[in-house]
Amino acid sequence: MGTTHVLFSLLIYFLLWRLNLIAIEGLSLIFIVIGSILPDIDHPNGLIYQFLSLPEWLVKGITSLDRHRGKTHTLWAAIVVLTSSILLFNVYSKLDLIVSLMFFLGYLSHLASDSLNKTGVKWLSPVFEITLRWKISTGSKSEKYFFYTVGILLITVMASKK
Numbered sequence: 809m810g811t812t813h814v815l816f817s818l819l820i821y822f823l824l825w826r827l828n829l830i831a832i833e834g835l836s837l838i839f840i841v842i843g844s845i846l847p848d849i850d851h852p853n854g855l856i857y858q859f860l861s862l863p864e865w866l867v868k869g870i871t872s873l874d875r876h877r878g879k880t881h882t883l884w885a886a887i888v889v890l891t892s893s894i895l896l897f898n899v900y901s902k903l904d905l906i907v908s909l910m911f912f913l914g915y916l917s918h919l920a921s922d923s924l925n926k927t928g929v930k931w932l933s934p935v936f937e938i939t940l941r942w943k944i945s946t947g948s949k950s951e952k953y954f955f956y957t958v959g960i961l962l963i964t965v966m967a968s969k970k
């Protein structure tokens with residue numbers, strides 16, 4: 809599912825670019841991708857751990873703090889990520905605000921694509937325990953179809969810009 813999240817975030821990024829809302833820029837592109845894999849920090853096989861190659865004890869420690877698709881898979885976590893990002897990257901490091909906005913958007917894109925999954929996402933937990941879910945199972949044929957559909961849409965969007 810990790811690569812699907814990355815592809816889905818890239819589709820959103822290039823759609824915004826196609827609509828002339830953003831310009832392609834290295835940092836914002838990197839941040840939307842990192843944002844798209846960050847919520848799975850609660851899963852030992854999360855793509856983020858493959859990038860970071862942290863020691864196993866640390867991964868076990870972090871992932872034992874909460875169940876998969878718990879606190880990191882909420883709108884509140886996304887808002888904390890946005891706020892922290894603005895403080896760290898915009899106020900402190902003086903980077904452009906687009907970096908934090910793309911980080912936030914990447915995070916939201918992860919929650920949105922997980923909401924297409926059978927397990928779904930409790931976006932507003934613990935305030936409202938409503939689960940947004942659909943029919944796609946992780947590792948199933950339907951996930952592969954979703955992956956290829958997003959890939960084809962991404963190529964189409966990228967190729968359609970004049």
Ligand SMILES: [Zn+2]
Nearest residue numbers: 847848881922
């Ligand atoms: Zn997830």
